[in-house]
Amino acid sequence: MEDNDVINLWKSYDKKLEETLSLNRKNVTDITKIKVGSLISSMRPIKIFTLLVGIIWVILVDVLIIKLYPVASPFFLISATVQVVLTKIAVGVYIYQLILIRQIDIDASILSTQKRLAGLQASTIWITRLLFLQLPVWTTFFWSRRMFETGNTFLYALPIVITLGFTAAALWLFLNIKIENRDKKWFRLIFDGKEWSPVLKSMDLLKEIREYQNEKPVA
Amino acid sequence: MNLVDTSGQFVGVIENHKGILFKIANSFCQNSEDQKDLVQEIVLQLWRSFSNYSREFKYSTWIYRIALNVAISYQRREHRRKQNTQALPEEIFGVADTGMADSMNEHLLLLQQFIAELKDLDKALMLLYLEEKSQKEIGEIMGLSESNVATKVGRIKNKLKQKFLSLKTT
16 A cells, blocks of 8 residues: 555545534533642542641651650661651652643643653652662661660561661662663562553653654664 | 633634544544543643644644643553543534444554554654644654654554555455
């Protein structure tokens, strides 16, 4: 089939559409009456819920640190502080990304718009990296001085080994959760589930855009 | 211009370019419910951007940019149906029951199937090529140089030729 045949085929489709397609003008007019919603109203309830839980958690831990500061063990205070700081950064990054995604100019060229959008969506994995970095402090917040002063070798060697293991895992995940590893089995296992589907699809599109821009023109 | 005039002008623009929206929705979504949802989403985004429309571009160029951007983004969504919290009106298009699907020839159905199977960016490029947009205009919409457009269109056309050829030989 020659180029002209394909174009003519498409024109015949156009002609058929011209004959059969009608616009429901009232419904289009109704769309023009829809007010632009706020950032919150455009978010899905589960995302609002997750964000709220994150904010409430941060406030609670902050209050706990302040109230218990004079009496709590230094292990608890340091663990809670590290945890709450990382959670605050994660919540902040999430809100910042949502705002940036909303501000993207949808009538710019397709490659530039999609590159920005997909890039921002894919960078959501940064939040997961930060949250994984908290792993070790979940194994240290209950430590106490007494544990090391009065316990036997096994009693304090065991938590240290567990914490070292969690630290190694956290650092490994923090360094390896990146777009380049998206096809690895362990990566797909962590990001399994439909809520991660837009992020994985964004990574695939970014790869497609890169290939698109790098394709050499035929001389 | 007041809101009623602007709204009327917008409806007129959509009326004149309704075929573009239908073809894009049809190419990017196979499910008819998703197609309706995508058309609504495109019209909504077009309306939101209508005040920023720049006369340096043709309406069709502006519509293609937004519609293709919305369609490609729509593919990545977790839950496609009804993401807007505000209820959108029912169907935008009516298709007269004249047996359009039955009357489409085999080649046209094959062409549609071929387009549907393409990756999102190739799909966008192919639709613009079929609409006989110039390489310059395709480049403006896609964000590519003219030589890049020529290379990519050539590659997709070759794939299409092979598809039709394999059909002939089977």
